[in-house]
Amino acid sequence: MKATIYDVAREAGVSIAAVxxxxxxxxxxSEERRTEILKVMEKLNYQPSVIASALTGKKxxxxxxxxxxxxxxxxxxxxxxVEDQGHSxxxxxxxxxxxxxxxxxxxxxxxxxQKSVDGMIIGTxxxxxxxxxxxxxxxxxxxxxxxxxxxxxxxxxxxxxxVGGTMAxxxxxxxxHTRLAILAEHAKVISSRERxxxxxxxxxxxxxxxxxxxxxxxxxTVEDGKxxxxxxxxxxxxxxxTALFCCNDMLAIGALQAAKQLKLRVPEDISVIGFDNTIxxxxxxxxxxxxxxxxxxxxxxxxxxxxxxxxxxSPAKQRVVMLPELIVRQSTAAPSKV
Amino acid sequence: MKATIYDVAREAGVSIAAVxxxxxxxxxxSEERRTEILKVMEKLNYQPSVIASALTGKKxxxxxxxxxxxxxxxxxxxxxxVEDQGHSxxxxxxxxxxxxxxxxxxxxxxxxxQKSVDGMIIGTxxxxxxxxxxxxxxxxxxxxxxxxxxxxxxxxxxxxxxVGGTMAxxxxxxxxHTRLAILAEHAKVISSRERxxxxxxxxxxxxxxxxxxxxxxxxxTVEDGKxxxxxxxxxxxxxxxTALFCCNDMLAIGALQAAKQLKLRVPEDISVIGFDNTIxxxxxxxxxxxxxxxxxxxxxxxxxxxxxxxxxxSPAKQRVVMLPELIVRQSTAAPSKV
Numbered sequence: 001m002k003a004t005i006y007d008v009a010r011e012a013g014v015s016i017a018a019v020x021x022x023x024x025x026x027x028x029x030s031e032e033r034r035t036e037i038l039k040v041m042e043k044l045n046y047q048p049s050v051i052a053s054a055l056t057g058k059k060x061x062x063x064x065x066x067x068x069x070x071x072x073x074x075x076x077x078x079x080x081x082v083e084d085q086g087h088s089x090x091x092x093x094x095x096x097x098x099x100x101x102x103x104x105x106x107x108x109x110x111x112x113x114q115k116s117v118d119g120m121i122i123g124t125x126x127x128x129x130x131x132x133x134x135x136x137x138x139x140x141x142x143x144x145x146x147x148x149x150x151x152x153x154x155x156x157x158x159x160x161x162x163v164g165g166t167m168a169x170x171x172x173x174x175x176x177h178t179r180l181a182i183l184a185e186h187a188k189v190i191s192s193r194e195r196x197x198x199x200x201x202x203x204x205x206x207x208x209x210x211x212x213x214x215x216x217x218x219x220x221t222v223e224d225g226k227x228x229x230x231x232x233x234x235x236x237x238x239x240x241x242t243a244l245f246c247c248n249d250m251l252a253i254g255a256l257q258a259a260k261q262l263k264l265r266v267p268e269d270i271s272v273i274g275f276d277n278t279i280x281x282x283x284x285x286x287x288x289x290x291x292x293x294x295x296x297x298x299x300x301x302x303x304x305x306x307x308x309x310x311x312x313x314s315p316a317k318q319r320v321v322m323l324p325e326l327i328v329r330q331s332t333a334a335p336s337k338v
Numbered sequence: 339m340k341a342t343i344y345d346v347a348r349e350a351g352v353s354i355a356a357v358x359x360x361x362x363x364x365x366x367x368s369e370e371r372r373t374e375i376l377k378v379m380e381k382l383n384y385q386p387s388v389i390a391s392a393l394t395g396k397k398x399x400x401x402x403x404x405x406x407x408x409x410x411x412x413x414x415x416x417x418x419x420v421e422d423q424g425h426s427x428x429x430x431x432x433x434x435x436x437x438x439x440x441x442x443x444x445x446x447x448x449x450x451x452q453k454s455v456d457g458m459i460i461g462t463x464x465x466x467x468x469x470x471x472x473x474x475x476x477x478x479x480x481x482x483x484x485x486x487x488x489x490x491x492x493x494x495x496x497x498x499x500x501v502g503g504t505m506a507x508x509x510x511x512x513x514x515h516t517r518l519a520i521l522a523e524h525a526k527v528i529s530s531r532e533r534x535x536x537x538x539x540x541x542x543x544x545x546x547x548x549x550x551x552x553x554x555x556x557x558x559t560v561e562d563g564k565x566x567x568x569x570x571x572x573x574x575x576x577x578x579x580t581a582l583f584c585c586n587d588m589l590a591i592g593a594l595q596a597a598k599q600l601k602l603r604v605p606e607d608i609s610v611i612g613f614d615n616t617i618x619x620x621x622x623x624x625x626x627x628x629x630x631x632x633x634x635x636x637x638x639x640x641x642x643x644x645x646x647x648x649x650x651x652s653p654a655k656q657r658v659v660m661l662p663e664l665i666v667r668q669s670t671a672a673p674s675k676v
Contacts, residue, residue: 042441062449070433071418073411073617080409083435087442092449095408095433097421103380104425111400111430115453222617253621279411279560283591285623 003044012040031311038090062092063306064112066105068124070097072220072250073278074295078123078145081299089307091118098124100186100220106131113140119306123147125189141309145302146293148190148319155305157298157320161191164291164324165198165245168273171289171326172243173206175334177271181214181232181241183225183251192247195275195291199245214241218251225254226261233262233270242335243271249280252288256331267333277327287329294322341382350378360428369649376428400430401644402450404443406462408435410558410588411616412633416461416483419637427645429456436462438524438558444469451478457644461485463527479647483640484631486528486657493643495636495658499529502629502662503536503583506611509627509664510581511544513672515609519552519570519579521563521589530585533613533629537583552579556589563592564599571600571608580673581609587618590626594669605671615665625667632660 009016014037021029022037029037040046063086067075075097083093094117096108105126112120113134119141126132129152135142143155172180182199185192200210216232218224225246232241246252252274259266266272266286274281277292301320308314347354352375359367360375367375378384401424405413413435421431432455434446443464450458451472457479464470467490473480481493510518520537523530538548554570556562563584570579584590590612597604604610604624612619615630639658646652 042439045441060452062453069418070408070421071411071414071617073409073414076409076411076414079435080407083408083437087437092445093434094449094453095435096431097417097433099421099425101380103383107430111432115400115432253617256621279409279591280617280621283594283618283623284621285625287623 003046005046007044008037008040008046011044012037035088035090039088059310060116060118061090062094062115062117063303064115064117064120065093065095066108066112066120066122066124067095067097068100069220070095072248073280074146074248074276074293075123077278077295078299081296082121082145082303085300085303089303091303091307100124102127102131109135113138119143119310121145121302121306127188141306143302143306143309145298146191150190153317155302155309155314155318155320157302157305157322158191159293159298159324160321161194161324162198162201164275164293165195165200166202167198167324167326168195168245168275168291169199169202171273171328171332172245172271173202175243175271175332177243177335178208179239179241179335180208180210180243180245182210182216183228183244183246183255184215184217185220185247185251187217189220195245195247218254220248220250222250222254222257225251226257227254229255229258230261233258233264241270243273243332246272246274249274249276249278249288249290252290252331253280253284256284256288266331268336271332271335273332275324277325281327281329284331286331289329289332290327292325292327294325298322341384343384345382346375346378346384349382350375373426373428377426397648398454398456399428400432400453400455401641402453402455402458403431403433404446404450404458404460404462405433405435406438407558408433410586411618412484412586412614412631413461415616415633416637419634420459420483420641423638423641427641429641429645438462440465440469447473451476457481457648459483459640459644465526479644481640481644481647483636484529488528491655493640493647493652493656493658495640495643495660496529497631497636497662498659499532499662500536500539502613502631503533503538504540505536505662505664506533506583506613506629507537507540509666509670510583510609510611511540513581513609513670515581515673516546517577517579517673518546518548518581518583520548520554521566521582521584521593522553522555523558523585523589524555527558533583533585556592558586558588560588560592560595563589564595565592567593567596568599571596571602579608581670582611584610584612587612587614587616587626587628590628590669591618591622594622594626604669606674609670609673611670613662615663619665619667622669624669627667627670628665630663630665632663636660 086093098104123145216228255272274290277290281288281290424431436442461483554566593610612628619626619628
């Protein structure tokens with residue numbers, strides 16, 4: 001039987017007026033109480049035909065999320081984590097995917113602003129922070145996830161990319177590799193740049209320096225990773241790397257495909273390590289050794305910080321740096337002695 | 339050097355006023371011309387600080403997309419295809435993910451309506467079409483993708499799920515399997531139901547009938563697929579299926595994981611076939627035989643139909659049924675003789 005507003009009020013132990021206030025986004029109801037009532041509504045599968053009215057108050061209870069490519073499972077999984085946490089706190093989420101193009105970033109920033117989101121979560125890079133000025137001027141709170149703008153005073157949730165790079169390098173060095181190469185994302189992507197830096201710094205500690213030719217900048221797609229990996233793996237035997245550090249799992253999959261095409265065995269002939277630990281990493285052939293980002297905690301944290309901002313209870317701006325973790329699967333091994 | 343409005347006008351061979359009209363969404367400019375000018379803007383990476391003004395016209399040039407779970411690569415890839423096609427025609431896209439919950443479907447439908455999208459693409463199931471009445475009343479065009487509401491007069495783009503089911507069955511029968519089982523999505527998901535029907539119909543032609551116990555309804559997640567597959571694969575040898583038809587690639591991955599946990603070899607001990615052909619299918623171990631949905635053409639088509647609606651040039655409501663395709667990889671083979 002369909003739940004009514006009476007059922008919700010009874011179950012939540014509040015008045016019908018309180019439930020109504022939650023739906024109308026009005027009244028002096030506390031955020032905690034509001035969240036509880038929303039939970040009861042969901043538990044009872046309460047479907048008021050007027051739920052739209054919950055969105056007519058001054059606050060819209062809507063958050064915006066900007067990602068560079070929703071078909072990259074890393075960002076799809078981030079979006080899912082953000083949606084879940086937002087929902088549990090009574091917020092809806094609209095997602096926009098920018099294809100990493102500045103023109104689309106600007107268009108979508110304007111769009112979300114026009115659509116009156118309460119706050120915005122930005123997971124896409126941008127060349128210059130001026131794009132954000134219109135939002136800041138209108139006092140729309142912004143937080144960033146997985147990307148950062150160092151000279152922008154906003155809450156930011158990232159993984160420690162530099163440390164992730166060092167973890168990857170240490171793992172490959174421990175296995176005995178000395179001929180290494182990197183598939184990086186475009187140099188303007190700070191997170192990728194930091195991963196490369198961490199990787200190179202660890203190598204240079206024991207005197208290994210990668211030639212420019214062994215650090216490839218790609219777009220972030222499987223196809224790009226494959227093309228660059230093919231070039232690296234077709235180098236003369238003396239120069240050919242025995243291990244590839246890929247700055248995301250998509251690029252690592254490209255590398256696996258390149259190896260397969262050249263009939264090289266992974267990990268016997270070539271070790272491959274990725275970054276992100278999306279669903280892809282656990283299903284590849286062989287399963288991918290990768291540097292895991294804590295996707296769920298990151299998504300949860302960024303929503304919590306944004307909502308603190310919305311409530312004006314926000315502490316000083318935080319840069320929350322979460323630790324990555326090396327997940328060893330079967331795509332890395334000691335180089336074979338030839 | 340940054341492109342100016344003059345550069346755009348020159349390159350497009352139009353007046354500055356025409357470019358301005360495109361940005362303001364006003365004037366009598368033709369859609370074809372408008373699209374051309376938008377292409378030039380992107381080509382020149384033109385970034386007017388007033389691009390927001392493109393969104394202040396009567397039309398918002400924004401489309402909404404509702405999907406059940408953005409972390410399912412099938413829907414993430416649909417979203418990507420829709421965004422690309424929308425963008426090439428000058429439309430922005432906002433995406434909402436409903437977690438397959440009716441309560442969230444309703445909330446997001448209201449939300450997108452409030453946010454004044456020009457039209458809405460729905461890829462999520464819903465229990466009753468009344469949820470859509472408010473949109474229909476306000477004459478907001480709706481099209482559906484990958485899901486259908488049979489008694490609703492809207493353009494719909496789907497794959498032929500029934501035929502997809504028959505393709506999966508024929509493939510497994512041709513290989514010599516006779517003990518089969520199905521991991522299906524929830525019975526309320528019509529597309530999954532049709533896949534099951536097609537599969538069963540083909541089996542019954544040669545007198546094979548599946549017991550209820552061999553048709554498992556799951557949620558659509560890897561974990562659910564794994565749990566149900568474990569139960570099936572732990573049946574006594576005489577009842578244990580030699581082949582599993584999984585109604586999406588996520589469930590198939592669950593099945594692969596279950597097989598691995600039980601130390602069963604795929605495909606020697608158990609064949610697994612999926613549905614969708616997302617990025618996942620090509621990277622699993624072993625690579626997944628699956629029924630491919632033409633994701634890009636579907637995304638493109640649904641946007642084209644929606645925009646015809648917006649221009650009121652729409653023909654009678656169409657149900658566009660695209661043909662699926664069997665993609666044979668390495669997760670299916672003849673059953674081993676014991």
